[in-house]
Amino acid sequence: MQFAVSATPDSPLASNSALAKSIRVLFLFIAILALAGMVVSAVSLQRHYAKSASAFCDFGERFNCDIVNRSEYSTVMGIPVAAIGVAGYGVLFALATFYRTRMQTPIRLLATSLAGLLFALYLTYVEGHMLETWCILCLSSLVLITLITVLAGVVKLRAGSRV
DSSP, X not given: OOOOOOOOTTSTTTTOHHHHHHHHHHHXXXXXXXXXXXXXXXXXXXXXXXXXXXXXXXXXXXXXXXXXXXXXXXXXXXXXXXXXXXXXXXXXXXXHTTTTTSTTHHHHHHHHHHHHHHHHHHHHHIIXXXXXXXXXXXXXXXXXXXXXXXXXXXXXXXXXXXX
């Protein structure tokens, strides 16, 4: 997989190769974090449907992924929250790789990651105040989406008025 930024005349990054290189590196980091998010969400989705308890994520009543992943808050309109996470991280990965040369990508990447961050913060609120149980997988996902959002903000700032 190549993480190159196109230098076509209508590309927003065509005139500054140092800028293009720094943005390319940021897209690479975002893609790696999005892949990690897909893995964390996929494990969480597996735990959502699992019948047995998970030992790796059970640290008592206060830290238990199974309690969170099987709670009444683990679905939205019948769709597991973890499946939404897999799809959301997939969109972020696609934006950071396959669509990275498009002029609208920085703003779309920032908007998508901000939506994901807000959703993750809501879910963290549910864990802490309604379920009173924390999920290590969910907290890991929160860290990943926070990092992606920060990097997407940097990409948007660096692309600046060109995008």
